[in-house]
Amino acid sequence: MRFNRRFSFHFRSLESRIVTLFLLLIVLVQVVGLLVIQRGIESNARAAIAMELNNGGKVFRRLLEQNAQSLRFGARLLARDTAFVAAIGNNEEADRATIESALANHGRRIKASASMLVSAERKITATTSEPQSAGLSALVLGMLDQAEASDGANGIGVVDRYPYQVVVMPVKAPIVIGWIVMTFPIDRQLAEEMRDVSALQTTIATRDKAGSWLPVASTLGAPLAGGLMRQMEARPPASPADGAFEAEIGDTRYSARRQLIGEDAGQNVSVVLARSIDEAIAEYARLERWLLGLTIAGILISAAVSIVTAKRIAQPLSQLAGVARRLERGDYKGQIEFKREDEIGALAHAFDSMRDGIAKREQEIRRLAYWDTLTNLPNRAQFLLHLNDSIAESRKREASVFVLMMDLDRFKHVNDVMGHSFGDALLRQVAARLQLRLAERRHTSAQVARLGGDEFAVLLPDADLEQAQLIAQELLDALETPLSLEDQMVDIGAGMGIAGYPMHGEDGEQLLGMAEVAMYTAKQRSAGAVVYHAAFDKASEQSLSLLTELRNAVERNEFRLFVQPKIMLGTGKAVGAEALVRWAHPERGNVFPDQFIPFAEQTGFIRVLTRWVMEQSAILAHELAARGLNLKISVNLSTRDLMDQDLPVKFADILARHQLGPSAFCLEITESAIMDDPVRAQQTLERLHEMGLDLSIDDFGTGYSSLAYLKRLPVNELKIDKSFVLNMENDIGDTKIVRSTIDLGHNMGLRVVAEGIESEAVWRLLMRMGCDQGQGYFMSRPIPADQLAAWLENWRPPIAMPGDAAVEPYPAPAPAARGAAHAE
Incomplete structure (x- = not known):
């Protein structure tokens, strides 16, 4: 028998359960892994952005410091200029025009937005921009001491909400005779330079005393910069001046960091560095998409593998279940052709061995059930089957069937005296003699059976009463000859009853019963072979009636x-x-x-x-x-x-x-x-x-x-x-x-x-x-x-017993009839 390779999927089948279990485990593992990786990507991306913003703040301060150094260097050149120092020292009205011209020319060379001179009396005596001088005067005057002590100072000032980088350089001859002040705007150029260096979106903004933010310069563009300012204004008042926060500007999420770079008269100047989260995780997103694709592919491949595996496990088991059902129905034919070296192959081999064993045992059971093991003759069950088949065949052909039943004489005595093994050997010889006599007389259609104990039966299909009586006498004659066994001569006879279809009965059980009644009649009369007669059954019917009543008495609780x-x-x-x-x-x-x-x-x-x-x-x-x-x-x-x-x-x-x-x-x-x-x-x-x-x-x-x-x-x-x-x-x-x-x-x-x-x-x-x-x-x-x-x-005893007090005699009841066994 070859296993069918077709795959049929039933939800409640073992195959479907194996596939479902495998798929659930695979999907669970893949989904959990994907979620963990996604969270890792998000976490790593945010950590990288935070580090990038932190480093960007340092870079921006370094840019400011570099700009300040550059401005101080330019201001120092002017402060060391001999003609410019001499003009300041003369302090004449004619030199004033020279000073202003020098300030303007040098300021243009170093791209300063405004230049001014502060006298030794700490007053602004010359300037290239009156508005800026007026707006920065307080800041400048506060920086003079630091500039004198440190040979220069720089700071951040705000004029009309625009930030400026302010450099103050002392003019010495050799003592301080004044201070040169130069201002440089903190504008888009610095922001773009910062973006070029760090790839961070840079916004320079000022905040007035009312808390309103103004984007001075931004690489984001005006609309986005305005949106960033509005989100900054919406932050709680207690938020630190420097710190990271997230903002959603337009359709883009940003991670931002605000850093204070200066204050002036209650106004502060800050730089806001921002990094697009979506851009930061774009590379990770591509990796995530690859991972998702690999996950789906892995699930599909695993599903296919699990289905194949389930088929290899479940289909053989299903086939073996079919074999078991066939065994249940009694079908033991067909080999199990199953070539596998695993446990399922071993199970199939065990099934095949079990099938062979069951077939052999059932064959043996059938033999034991239908054949007498002592004489190798059919037993009562097998004889009854043959008898019913013969009756059915005779009914079709309107023929007759006769049954001979015999019981050996004196067999119990022989068994008791000589032993059971001797009795068994005697039964085998009787069986052989009966078969031999039938073969000698060429009664080939006759069948001999041992019904049990010392009872034998002979089936005579297609025979009439005269033939049945003739064969019965021949068999009795065969048994009259003494049997030689173990140096012992045993004289044994039999009583035989004859009954036939359709003369006496219509079915096998009925014929056997009638033949048995006739057989016991023959033994009682010592008449050899006796043909059944209805009169023999009267006593049997009475006995049967009493036996039925006895059984009913137990069931009805009549005892x-x-x-x-x-x-x-x-x-x-x-x-x-x-x-x-x-x-x-x-x-x-x-x-x-x-x-x-x-x-x-x-x-x-x-x-x-x-x-x-x-x-x-x-x-x-x-x-x-x-x-x-x-x-x-x-x-x-x-x-x-x-x-x-x-x-x-x-x-x-x-x-x-x-x-x-x-x-x-x-x-x-x-x-x-x-x-x-x-x-x-x-x-x-x-x-x-x-x-x-x-x-x-x-x-x-x-x-x-x-x-x-x-x-x-x-x-x-x-x-x-x-x-x-x-x-x-x-x-x-x-x-x-x-x-x-x-x-x-x-x-x-x-x-x-x-x-x-x-x-x-x-x-x-x-x-x-x-x-x-x-x-x-x-x-x-x-x-x-x-x-x-x-x-x-x-109960009282009738007499005084030794050691007991005297008691009155118990009156004896009148005698009554006495019973038998199980009774008095």
Whole structure:
């Protein structure tokens, strides 16, 4: 069988679950990884921007410092000019025009927006821009001392909200005779230079005393710079002068840093450096898109791999499930062609081995179910199949079919004397002889079968009654010749019954039953072969009716448990009770035990009845124990009970369910029941004895048992049959038998019980002989089990026992009829 490679996806299938699990894990891992990377990119980008802005602030200050150095150098050249110093020193009106011209010319050379001269008296005496001089006078005058001490000073001033870089240089000859002041605008040129150096958007802005911002110069352009100022104005008043913040200008997010570069008369000048976040993470975004693409590709590839993997795992399992379903239906054909070296391959190989093993075992089971292992002949089930097939075929062709059924004579005796192995060999020889005789007479269509035990059957298709009788006689003649086995000559015969279709019955079971009835009739009459007749079935129908009623009696709870107390003769104490059964038939009334007990023993129903008595006795013992009344309940066992090898197990189950110890029961067995099959009986009795159950020999003295054999039995009690007890006070012979039996029992270490005590005189006589216990109508007739507790409360012994106070004699009841097995 080759596996189908087609893929079918079912949501609840193992394949779909494997794929779903793999995909979920892959997607989860990829998404988590992508989110972590995205957060890392964002974090790294912001950290890089922050560092870039911080460095940009340093670069901008360095640019301002460089500009200041350049301006100071230009101002120093003018301050060292001899003619300019001389003109200042003369301080004449004619030199004033020279000074102003020098200031203007030198200012143009170094691109100063304004130049001015401050006299030694700290007054501005010359200027190239009156407005700037007026606006910067306070700042300039405050810088003179620093400039004199440091040979120059520089600062930031604001005029009309525009920032200027101011340089003050002293003029010495050799003492300070004045100061040269030059101003340079902080404008777009500086901002663009900053952007060229750092790639940062640079905005120079001033803030007046009212908190209003004015963008002086910006590389962003006027609209964007205005938007930046509005967001700065919206910041909380407590925001630090220097610090980073984020702004969204237009459609672009910026990370910005404001840095204060100077103050003048309550106005401050700041530079705002900004970096576009979107531009900063643009490279990362491309990397992120690549990563997203790789993630999707990985998911798709993983999905394909997981589907293939799931197919490799689930499809073989599905195929193996199909194999299992075929095995379930009994189809063991076809090899499992599966070439894999992994665990699934091992499982497929195991399935193949299991299929072969099951096929072989089923073949063996079928052989055991339909063939007799001892003779290798068809058994009853197989014979019945062949018989029904032959009847169906004969019905089509309007032909007839006959069945011969035989039961060997004296086989049980041979089995008991020579042993089971000898009996098995004998059955094999009988089977071979029957087959040989049919082959010699060329009855090729006849089929021989062993139905069980020593019963054989022969199927005769397409035969009439005359042919069936002829063949039956030939087979009986074959069995008349003695068999030689293990140097022993065995003389054996058989009783044979004949029944046929359509003469007697319409189906196989019916024919077998009729042939069996005829066979037992033949054995009873010693008539060899007997053809079935309807008259043979009357007794069978009555028996069948009684068996059906017995079964219904159990189901309908028609049986009643009665008990007869057992008394210690020496003390008068009740120590036990014998369990008896009564049948309250709904139509016939009370049915006596001797009317159904023998039949129950013959049919095997006695096992069901014994089980019922055991169960009810256990219930009674449990109820009495709950009241503090510990009595040993005696239950009778029949021959078939002793042949039941599961009897000890059944008793153990009853004791466990009712929480009773083995000492609560005594099992009574008749001598005849033991002697029917002493070996099996002893095995069963030994197992019961090992459980702790007391065993009693019932009706002792009435059988023909061997005392040498009985002494080996694990019994505890000997029960004298009532036939010796009833009249022992008048019959010296019975008295001697009872006395001898009591002495025999005590010598064997057994407890002795006498049954059938019906008078006080017999009680006293038994007590003097040393009998241990007794039961009979004198003490109590059998009573319903539910009345035993009340009887025990009212019971009084008939005589004063040694050591006891005298009590009134108990009036003995009138004698009544006595029952049979399971009854007194």
